[in-house]
Amino acid sequence: MILSARALLALVPLLRLSNATPATATASNVTTTTRSYNNPILPGWHSDPSCVFVAEGPYNNTAFCTTSTFMAFPGNPLYASRDLTTWKLATHSLNSVAQFPEIRTATNQQFAGMFANTLRHQNGTFYLISAWINTAVELPRFVLFTTTDPYDDAAWSNGLWVDTPTRTIDPDLFFDEDGSAVMASSGNPIIARRLDTSTGQTSEAWALWNGTGAGSTEGPHLYRKDGWYYLLLAEGGTQLGHRATLARSRTLAPNATWEPCPSNPLVSNSGTDSYFQTVGHADLFQDGAGNWWGIALSTRGGPELYKDLIFPMGRETVLYPVSWPAGEWPVAEQVRGTMSGPLPASVGAVSGGVGPVVGEADANHPNALRITASRANLTADAAFNASTEGLSAVFRRQEHSYFNFSVDLHLANGSDRSEGDELGVSNFLNQDQHVDIGIVYLPPQEGNSTSKRAATDLRPYFRVRANSVRYAPVPEPIITPVPSAWLKDEDAVVRLRISPRNESHYEVFASQGDDDNDVEPMSLAVYTMALLSGDGAGTGGLLGVYATTNGGNQTFDAYFGRWRYEPVGQIIDYGVVVPVNGTNAAGLTR
Numbered sequence: 001m002i003l004s005a006r007a008l009l010a011l012v013p014l015l016r017l018s019n020a021t022p023a024t025a026t027a028s029n030v031t032t033t034t035r036s037y038n039n040p041i042l043p044g045w046h047s048d049p050s051c052v053f054v055a056e057g058p059y060n061n062t063a064f065c066t067t068s069t070f071m072a073f074p075g076n077p078l079y080a081s082r083d084l085t086t087w088k089l090a091t092h093s094l095n096s097v098a099q100f101p102e103i104r105t106a107t108n109q110q111f112a113g114m115f116a117n118t119l120r121h122q123n124g125t126f127y128l129i130s131a132w133i134n135t136a137v138e139l140p141r142f143v144l145f146t147t148t149d150p151y152d153d154a155a156w157s158n159g160l161w162v163d164t165p166t167r168t169i170d171p172d173l174f175f176d177e178d179g180s181a182v183m184a185s186s187g188n189p190i191i192a193r194r195l196d197t198s199t200g201q202t203s204e205a206w207a208l209w210n211g212t213g214a215g216s217t218e219g220p221h222l223y224r225k226d227g228w229y230y231l232l233l234a235e236g237g238t239q240l241g242h243r244a245t246l247a248r249s250r251t252l253a254p255n256a257t258w259e260p261c262p263s264n265p266l267v268s269n270s271g272t273d274s275y276f277q278t279v280g281h282a283d284l285f286q287d288g289a290g291n292w293w294g295i296a297l298s299t300r301g302g303p304e305l306y307k308d309l310i311f312p313m314g315r316e317t318v319l320y321p322v323s324w325p326a327g328e329w330p331v332a333e334q335v336r337g338t339m340s341g342p343l344p345a346s347v348g349a350v351s352g353g354v355g356p357v358v359g360e361a362d363a364n365h366p367n368a369l370r371i372t373a374s375r376a377n378l379t380a381d382a383a384f385n386a387s388t389e390g391l392s393a394v395f396r397r398q399e400h401s402y403f404n405f406s407v408d409l410h411l412a413n414g415s416d417r418s419e420g421d422e423l424g425v426s427n428f429l430n431q432d433q434h435v436d437i438g439i440v441y442l443p444p445q446e447g448n449s450t451s452k453r454a455a456t457d458l459r460p461y462f463r464v465r466a467n468s469v470r471y472a473p474v475p476e477p478i479i480t481p482v483p484s485a486w487l488k489d490e491d492a493v494v495r496l497r498i499s500p501r502n503e504s505h506y507e508v509f510a511s512q513g514d515d516d517n518d519v520e521p522m523s524l525a526v527y528t529m530a531l532l533s534g535d536g537a538g539t540g541g542l543l544g545v546y547a548t549t550n551g552g553n554q555t556f557d558a559y560f561g562r563w564r565y566e567p568v569g570q571i572i573d574y575g576v577v578v579p580v581n582g583t584n585a586a587g588l589t590r
């Protein structure tokens with residue numbers, strides 16, 4: 001799905017001024033302090049992380065990570081951090097349709113679009129290689145983006161098609177000691193090709209390692225250390241059996257022998273009841289002080305909630321310390337909600353980048369957001385063609401177990417609306433799975449609605465409608481009239497709010513959008529998070545606004561105001577809710 005370019009005022013959160021403290025500046029001069037931190041370090045939908053640490057040049061010991069964005073646009077974010085715990089959005093490597101026009105056609109599947117990137121830095125250039133698939137092409141193709149300025153959207157290259165081995169995903173990019181590039185990718189065995197990064201041409205493929213037998217060998221990353229080539233893999237599938245495994249070889253030659261790590265897996269919480277499940281799809285990097293770190297994807301909630309489909313944030317990014325003495329195998333600490341390690345002493349956000357800082361509240365948006373309604377609703381219909389029309393919606397990630405997301409909807413009276421016109425907020429995983437809390441213009445439902453009516457007879461109704469391919473039964477729509485008393489003003493404003501009620505259900509509220517009324521908000525619906533959880537969790541939950549004519553060929557402009565996302569609390573272990581920003585978590589249930 002492509003988020004509509006017709007949203008005229010993009011909801012890019014306001015930049016926060018950096019409070020970064022100038023820390024030790026050079027690779028040889030980094031100080032660290034052992035302190036604890038909480039996972040996930042990139043909360044909310046941040047799947048398939050890949051990171052690189054850049055000590056040199058203007059970067060001053062900064063770590064950069066990318067994650068999968070599948071059908072979302074802009075895509076392929078880079079997050080930057082100097083303390084490994086405060087991450088700021090630096091840029092999106094895919095930030096204009098012209099860079100990769102095919103992105104328009106990623107639609108309707110949670111595993112369609114661009115995903116499982118590898119991010120590397122070599123000789124002043126950042127390389128981001130990605131797999132691309134949509135519903136029309138059967139086979140994935142790899143695409144490479146480069147930049148010399150990771151803080152500037154405009155500096156990214158167009159996507160370069162890379163010769164792609166048949167039926168493989170998860171491209172790696174490894175620069176050998178001679179500067180040549182090797183691209184490993186998924187399969188059994190994992191295969192590799194030499195890659196010319198300037199043309200996208202590759203050599204014939206050769207086999208690397210078959211993995212440990214857990215199946216679904218994917219997500220490869222190669223490293224060179226102490227005269228060895230190390231190959232890190234994801235195995236066991238992205239669900240509860242997920243793990244990261246390792247092998248090494250003296251050469252990359254086709255006849256090389258890959259010796260499995262005797263203590264595999266490097267990380268996995270499979271078979272445990274850890275709150276952090278599905279740990280795998282890992283990457284490793286060494287910081288400016290010489291310490292090694294691992295990252296991976298993980299799903300919160302423990303195995304029982306996973307089986308109950310309660311994981312609305314999908315796959316999040318976690319950090320764990322790694323010890324890797326010269327010539328020996330690395331040893332990782334297993335992923336937990338609170339961990340401790342020799343973090344760089346510098347704290348706070350980097351100064352560059354488009355922002356915001358991951359996990360912070362959305363700052364005030366003083367202006368209204370105008371969205372021109374799309375014909376198709378967020379599910380779309382058989383006539384929908386993503387190449388020629390869009391879905392009008394703007395989203396942000398759900399990043400917290402507990403949050404308040406609220407927006408003002410500006411209602412026009414029925415004379416300005418056609419039947420079926422709808423604006424609202426959506427709790428969205430993908431086109432197949434979402435819950436829309438709309439205000440829809442319909443003929444009065446009571447009395448005789450079969451007769452043809454004048455447009456002025458339309459009136460606004462709250463309508464909560466779910467679409468879910470994974471959870472049955474999908475609840476019937478709830479349709480409730482907007483109270484007449486709320487519609488007296490010419491520009492009536494209704495405020496909608498989505499808040500988790502507990503660890504497994506959301507509740508949505510409506511109130512008259514008037515700052516100084518203290519009327520209790522009306523509860524519109526309570527619904528299970530299972531509606532929003534997907535198999536393998538390619539994508540994760542989003543919150544946002546949309547406007548549609550529900551198939552009508554007319555259009556209208558919908559106005560939204562006072563967009564607020566307020567973090568409230570993070571659940572990081574059974575019964576452990578960490579309040580965000582001093583909020584009182586006492587009333588939060590788990």
Ligand SMILES: *[C@@H]1O[C@H](CO)[C@@H](O)[C@H](O)[C@H]1NC(C)=O
Pocket residue numbers: 024025026029
């Ligand atoms: C390295 O750290 C020392 C002690 O903190 C400081 O005096 C020196 O200026 C630093 N050097 C550089 C190049 O930053």
Ligand SMILES: *[C@@H]1O[C@H](CO)[C@@H](O)[C@H](O)[C@H]1NC(C)=O
Pocket residue numbers: 022023024025058059060
């Ligand atoms: C890197 O850090 C040094 C020392 O703190 C500072 O002088 C320099 O301006 C920094 N460079 C950038 C690009 O931030």
Ligand SMILES: *[C@@H]1O[C@H](CO)[C@@H](O)[C@H](O)[C@H]1NC(C)=O
Pocket residue numbers: 123124179
């Ligand atoms: C590194 O970049 C510089 C400047 O672009 C170039 O002259 C040099 O050949 C590059 N080195 C390698 C190994 O690619």
Ligand SMILES: *[C@@H]1O[C@H](CO)[C@@H](O)[C@H](O)[C@H]1NC(C)=O
Pocket residue numbers: 188189210
């Ligand atoms: C790896 O798997 C391939 C394909 O299943 C098989 O032909 C090959 O013998 C395996 N190699 C090893 C070392 O097990």
Ligand SMILES: *[C@@H]1O[C@H](CO)[C@@H](O)[C@H](O)[C@H]1NC(C)=O
Pocket residue numbers: 253255256
């Ligand atoms: C592997 O192949 C290379 C040539 O590609 C050869 O020099 C080497 O002896 C071979 N090693 C083994 C163990 O067969």
Ligand SMILES: *[C@@H]1O[C@H](CO)[C@@H](O)[C@H](O)[C@H]1NC(C)=O
Pocket residue numbers: 359360361567580581
């Ligand atoms: C915490 O509150 C401060 C001050 O209101 C705000 O600037 C900051 O963004 C908040 N942090 C989060 C995580 O919401």
Ligand SMILES: *[C@@H]1O[C@H](CO)[C@@H](O)[C@H](O)[C@H]1NC(C)=O
Pocket residue numbers: 377378379380381436465466467550551
């Ligand atoms: C969206 O439109 C389709 C096709 O008209 C319809 O089947 C579906 O119920 C609508 N609503 C939602 C929430 O998808």
Ligand SMILES: *[C@@H]1O[C@H](CO)[C@@H](O)[C@H](O)[C@H]1NC(C)=O
Pocket residue numbers: 385386387388
């Ligand atoms: C969608 O529109 C494009 C551009 O007009 C066209 O090439 C394509 O065939 C259409 N797809 C379908 C399924 O109609």
Ligand SMILES: *[C@@H]1O[C@H](CO)[C@@H](O)[C@H](O)[C@H]1NC(C)=O
Pocket residue numbers: 413414415456490
């Ligand atoms: C709708 O708004 C128009 C213009 O603001 C006003 O003239 C009209 O009376 C309103 N209609 C109703 C039914 O409230």
Ligand SMILES: *[C@@H]1O[C@H](CO)[C@@H](O)[C@H](O)[C@H]1NC(C)=O
Pocket residue numbers: 448449450451452
């Ligand atoms: C509803 O309207 C139609 C068309 O005007 C009319 O034929 C029918 O009798 C009406 N039904 C009721 C129950 O009023």
Ligand SMILES: *[C@@H]1O[C@H](CO)[C@@H](O)[C@H](O)[C@H]1NC(C)=O
Pocket residue numbers: 551552553
């Ligand atoms: C919208 O326009 C298309 C193309 O002109 C037409 O096929 C379709 O029937 C129209 N839909 C409605 C609801 O009028």
Ligand SMILES: *[C@@H]1O[C@H](CO)[C@@H](O)[C@H](O)[C@H]1NC(C)=O
Pocket residue numbers: 403404499566567568583
């Ligand atoms: C969430 O919204 C409710 C209702 O407006 C409010 O009572 C509560 O304080 C909010 N929580 C936070 C953390 O802002």
